[in-house]
Amino acid sequence: MKYLQFDPSRKYDLILLGRVTIDFNPVDYYKTLAESTTYKKYLGGSPANIAVGLSRLGKKCGFIGRVSDDRFGDYVTDYFKKEGIDTSHIVRCTGGEKLGLTFTEILNERDSSILMYRNQIADLQLNADDIDEDYIKEGRALLISGTSLSESPSREAALKALFLAKKTKTPVIFDVDYRPYNWKSKDEMGIYYAIVAGQADVILGSREEFDLTQQLIDPDMKDKAAAAYWHKHRAKIVVIKHGKEGSTAYTCDGQQFTIKPFPIKRLKGFGGGDGYASAFLFGLFEGWDVIDCLEFGSASASLLIASHSCSDSMPTAEAVRSYIKDCKEKYGEMIARG
């Protein structure tokens, strides 16, 4: 069964709305951030990483966002252009707002934490006037990153895009992408996550993210009940992630599909999610069966946590396929499908 219809006449496979930032990852890692002395600079921000991931896999992406009007703004738009991502709707800030920075502390293979610079931040300056109905109509789907909902005016920009997606019959993918930094309260998350989830065709989130989304509706809904609730609204596919336990996609026809992580030698404890999302969505755009989308996502996630960055290391389709093949040869066909 095809859960979503993508209009082939449209110019872009996916238009993503949300943040582009910079990651500074320590070269001398496995120390505290206070102790690390040297850092490498990478493009970052979950929807930006997904855009890079999808482009490397051969899909055509556009991006709606705000960046700083300085060398770092140059850096990220140059990077996008090099990857073939359309930057015509990335707007420069005029009020001195800066690109978000994420300094990563990698203590060991599993434990990491981040120090974020997100005060008067460029990405959350996106505003309703930046949202262009004609551009949204050029995407076969619109991805809204939940972090864009954390503050005005970006919040209203994302909601306007949601309304215009509905008006132009553009499927909406909602990646909850919970980042506590800019949110004022838990209630606000519950309100805005639920408003967007209630209009989305695909919802991607962790168990914790679904709890935040459902807190004002029914705080006790577990996975199946949650999926059923959102299917009653507009969702066709609801993906609930449980970290290293794996993740499950619930479809509106009552089916469910589960995937587990592929084995890998980790370098760091983060970055897998964006690999997962981009490779999973790649499968959807290709019209694959849901379980194949999940497998591709899971493989890409493993490749990412084994590497130093979240964007620069995004694999090609060839690389993902070859990694899956190797794993299956080594561990058996069902290695991740468990």
Added chain:
Amino acid sequence: MKYLQFDPSRKYDLILLGRVTIDFNPVDYYKTLAESTTYKKYLGGSPANIAVGLSRLGKKCGFIGRVSDDRFGDYVTDYFKKEGIDTSHIVRCTGGEKLGLTFTEILNERDSSILMYRNQIADLQLNADDIDEDYIKEGRALLISGTSLSESPSREAALKALFLAKKTKTPVIFDVDYRPYNWKSKDEMGIYYAIVAGQADVILGSREEFDLTQQLIDPDMKDKAAAAYWHKHRAKIVVIKHGKEGSTAYTCDGQQFTIKPFPIKRLKGFGGGDGYASAFLFGLFEGWDVIDCLEFGSASASLLIASHSCSDSMPTAEAVRSYIKDCKEKYGEMIARG
């Protein structure tokens, strides 16, 4: 047909969420505000006026709002108590925010304008923490005044109340109550009005207010199409007002009922709407036919525009009935039902 079910076991007929303010109306009117020298002080704010109106008609109301921590805050809560309105969920501001003030310029019977003091305003400090599920569960219905959506944190307080009303199966009445002052952009109105309208059981608004609400959905929907659109969501009754041309209630069973204004010697050009809303809702709570609700609302509106205030002059049921009777005797039974 009964369009709404009110749970008789609940303590209050209606809980209203929104602003309480003070009106200063000139005693020496029919001049500019610069020229008028003497002013009378009245309780004001659309939902506050509706609460007073319903109380005078014998209904039990509760109120959710924020007021200033000063003598003016005393004034409005004292006034509410005297009218029998529950003030247990009216919270005092702690950051020096002041009660809204409206200075009215009454140039003649038809032309008036207002000068509003709404900077760092008490009512828009209402926040999500002020919203109490147990209190909402005590109301047979919840009225949300659209002005509460104009700014954070009041916006999120109103949206949380909306979620909790749904969770507690409390019918929602949405009074669009458009006041341009605190809104940042037209897009924001379109977004938030539409979110609440999409969840409301009763929607009350002028033609202009419906245009604002529908701008991101379909800017060309006229009355019938608009009513049909909201009926497809959750609305049972959609009331669209056309000023002195009268107003029409569209019900979810496809009927429509129209009322016209009663003749009156006007004093001022405003204040009718709150009389209309309170008397119309009174009829709904009494279980009347929609056309009788409208007639009662229209009569109360006429009484209000003939008097100096919007709250102090709210009529009793007796007074409305007697005024309708007089009009019908003088002008014929169909005077407003035309």
Added chain:
Amino acid sequence: MKYLQFDPSRKYDLILLGRVTIDFNPVDYYKTLAESTTYKKYLGGSPANIAVGLSRLGKKCGFIGRVSDDRFGDYVTDYFKKEGIDTSHIVRCTGGEKLGLTFTEILNERDSSILMYRNQIADLQLNADDIDEDYIKEGRALLISGTSLSESPSREAALKALFLAKKTKTPVIFDVDYRPYNWKSKDEMGIYYAIVAGQADVILGSREEFDLTQQLIDPDMKDKAAAAYWHKHRAKIVVIKHGKEGSTAYTCDGQQFTIKPFPIKRLKGFGGGDGYASAFLFGLFEGWDVIDCLEFGSASASLLIASHSCSDSMPTAEAVRSYIKDCKEKYGEMIARG
């Protein structure tokens, strides 16, 4: 001895910098503000009242300030024009800031309190760009009202005016005019009051205001020591007020002159200070002996507290003289000079 030299070739006797606001005084007074129902509107704000006072006494004043762009802004500039005060440097706000409002609670002849509306207030939007060296050069003296120092950008506008007064050899009169509302901390008062006092030729303040001004210099300086301290800086005349105990002017040649209040049937407990300041300054501009300036100031103060407003009731020189004459006839020549 002439303590100050005023350049007769300049166009205005005095240019005042600070707030213009509106007072709403209850017509039904001797009640709480919650209980009073009817209010009269008057021009208010200490420097505005002083400007009106001096104009009524026949002096030519100019004013530097910001007012709201609405009917209330019209009201105060119209009022100034009618009084002959130059309004060429009163600027309209563009960001929706409103004129300050003061609602007065008059409980009895002595006890009053005020409820101020000063959030996002017009007068404190005065900014450095509004300060015009050529205009300051047209005044024989510049009066800076201390309330203008309470917040940026008005604070920097006042300090720029202070620098330009020094540059253009314009004597500076500093009226401490302490109003707690907009100040963030006591330290800030100590800092900015002391900066301006250290450059002023005349300082007018109550004992409490001098304590605030000297808190970071020497919190224990009493009247004589305080006057001596400021004389070592730039001050020629230091006037320290002790309410109904009277007030004393200390001059830089080591003299001191004391005045007491004139007897009067009070209506209210405020408003005397602005009458005092305008009549005292009138005497200075006329070249009178300091004790005569004080007597004129004290008489005007008494007339003000016997009347309903602080601006509309400002007396002519004729009226002050006649009142002094009456008092002296009734109570003896030394009635106030004690």
Added chain:
Amino acid sequence: MKYLQFDPSRKYDLILLGRVTIDFNPVDYYKTLAESTTYKKYLGGSPANIAVGLSRLGKKCGFIGRVSDDRFGDYVTDYFKKEGIDTSHIVRCTGGEKLGLTFTEILNERDSSILMYRNQIADLQLNADDIDEDYIKEGRALLISGTSLSESPSREAALKALFLAKKTKTPVIFDVDYRPYNWKSKDEMGIYYAIVAGQADVILGSREEFDLTQQLIDPDMKDKAAAAYWHKHRAKIVVIKHGKEGSTAYTCDGQQFTIKPFPIKRLKGFGGGDGYASAFLFGLFEGWDVIDCLEFGSASASLLIASHSCSDSMPTAEAVRSYIKDCKEKYGEMIARG
């Protein structure tokens, strides 16, 4: 002649007030910041660098400032402690404010630019309550960095420290340290620089910085006139810097002393100023002749621009002496005194 008296009974040679930040200098320099990929992290901020410089030279410093409550806050306080700088009056921010970051673009030996992160910045949260009279009394001198004046509440903290220094007879060193980023207008610089300069015993600034300081006093004062103006206030030594042309110290007894840069193979175009200031002040604290202070400062400046950082490369007294000796042997005794 001894221009300043330092009280030997006090605990610290110098207490500095101002910012501590982090510099990220590219390892792969001589490229644009967009192109550089790898960065080294250093302690930064002019007064922080001067504190490190003085400590390396053997003087005991204390610091008044605000830092972020995160790993970067740990980094800078740990660094200070390691250098022997007292951190008892460095306060952690509680509102999520972050440490300032400076990303340096080193295009070649002369041309560099910086990209600053200074939105909701930790250092400018220093407030008047953080200023402790007892601590100021423990310093033989207080250095105020002009950047601390750029915004409230840090502005008032610096001004309060200035008042308390005067009250406790602590000499004040004013380093104008002009950084455009956080200033709202040129007028504000003119106002606050002049207020502090008017109370300072030593003023250090470039020609451009003196122009900014004097703009509201007399925009045309050249070096000699400027020095004379500040000597008439409170200044004993006025140092005016002209970049590679050298700098001149004007003393209150009418003398002047000029120094030129020492020859060096530059790595970058910045960092010299902080080396200069720390070594110059070292000489003052040692009681040296002014020309010897200048020579020591100039030599330290040259060493700094030849190295990769502004703090980590601060030389010991031994290293400065040895460098001066080498230069004199190579180029002649008068190499810088020219």
